[in-house]
Amino acid sequence: MTRSWILPTLFMLCGSAVAAVPALSGSPGTAAVLLPMFVLLAGIHSPLVFPRPVSAREAQRRSAADSRPVVFWRPGCTYCLRLRLKLGRSARQLHWVNIWRDPAGAAAVRAATGGDETVPTIVVAGRPHINPDPAWVREQLTPSE
Template sequence: MTRAWILPVLLVLCGSVIATGQFLSGSPIAAATLLLLFVLLAAVNSPLAFPRSTGASDAQRRSAADGRPIVYWRPGCTYCLRLRLRLGRHARQLHWVNIWRDPAGAATVRAANDGNETVPTVVVAGRPHTNPDPAWVREQLSRPA
């Protein structure tokens, strides 16, 4: 199991234990509600909530060709999730690099953030921007390359 799935699996396991306790105490509706809540939290924090990641070198090559920004992210990051959710359908237009799966992507983020792996780091036209406002990222998508 990779690091990306640890939090979602823990959420499902904890939710199952709590829901079982509720069910055994005679509250099946509360048990089902809690289990559903924990499963939704697990889904939102899983890598499945993000567009398919590519490698840093592939993303840089594609970005140079089409001018679209690159987003360096990692699963479990609340700021990455905020960016992903606020971008909505526009998120698929960006190039996403999971720094936990790509050492070159992690190195790029460390170089941009004084040695820290601070995400999301969005690279637009070769310039890194750490934790930018989602509205600003959407504006960058509408700019000509």
């Protein structure tokens, strides 16, 4: 199992355990409320919420061709999730690199942030921006799509 699925798996396991207690003690209504909450948390923190990631090399190649920003992110990052949700459908226009799956992406983030893996790090026109405002990121998108 990769690191990106550890947090969602923990949410599912903990949710099952937490929901089992009221279900076994005769309160299935409480269990029916708790379990979907944990499933939702697992889904939100899973890689499934984000567009399909590409490698850092591929993202840089695509960005050079279409001038779209590159987003370095990792699952479980609250700020990455905030950026993704605030961008809505516009998020598909960005090139997403999961730093937990791509060592070159993690190295690029460390180089941009002075040794830390602070995400989201957005690269626009070759210049890194650490945890920028989602409205600013939306402004950087080309109106071509």
